[in-house]
């Protein structure tokens with residue numbers, strides 16, 4: 001049975017290679033539940049979610065990591081986020097039909113970069129700009145991994161409407177395997193992994209995938225770690241957004257539309273503020289005690 005919404009690490013004995021598999025289903029379906037984007041756009045989002053979760057897990061960051069691509073193309077926005085607790089959310093927006101999907105990503109998005117932000121909640125988030133190379137997100141992510149970690153990394157990603165799956169192989173630094181390390185293992189293992197089909201990656205369970213690819217190797221599997229969908233939006237955060245836009249602008253929207261509606265595209269929650277709510281928001285702002293500074 002295919003186990004879902006989990007990621008699992010493995011080591012290949014006598015080689016300096018580590019690997020990780022990921023399979024998202026309920027969490028993935030939740031991400032696209034309300035999406036109006038086309039099939040190809042959704043596939044890109046599924047691939048991005050698998051890759052960003054593998055990245056969060058590899059970098060062992062404290063906080064969250066976000067991939068963002070913004071452009072003027074037929075697909076003009078893609079956001080995929082994973083926390084260190086493997087909670088994921090994401091959104092993709094498409095503005096017009098995509099006639100040909102067999103073109104470089106930078107033409108699809110009309111953007112030549114993706115932004116990877118690591119936010120640990122302490123200090124300023126760290127932003128990395130990655131060129132949007134090739135025609136698949138795995139190529140752009142491989143470049144990011146290699147840049148940030150200086151480790152050769154390969155990624156295989158597959159996605160359909162039910163599931164998003166991925167396989168990562170990474171060559172560890174130095175001579176970690178002692179005298180038995182075989183020098184050609186990286187080439188051999190990546191070559192074997194390249195024979196995986198999308199269908200196999202989506203349908204086979206972890207053991208079947210590993211057996212199918214590496215049945216001549218000795219594999220050490222770690223314990224699987226669960227992945228889930230979670231959106232951290234809240235009425236409180238939405239209130240802060242309205243506060244930061246200022247009382248004047250908030251009142252202008254109220255005058256025009258009767259209420260302020262803020263919709264979270266990640267989880268499809270609607271936050272509604274009427275004139276009483278807005279008045280209270282700015283009153284509570286004023287009634288806060290003045291900040292005291294002590295030396």
Ligand SMILES: [Zn+2]
Nearest residue numbers: 231233264267
């Ligand atoms: Zn939300």
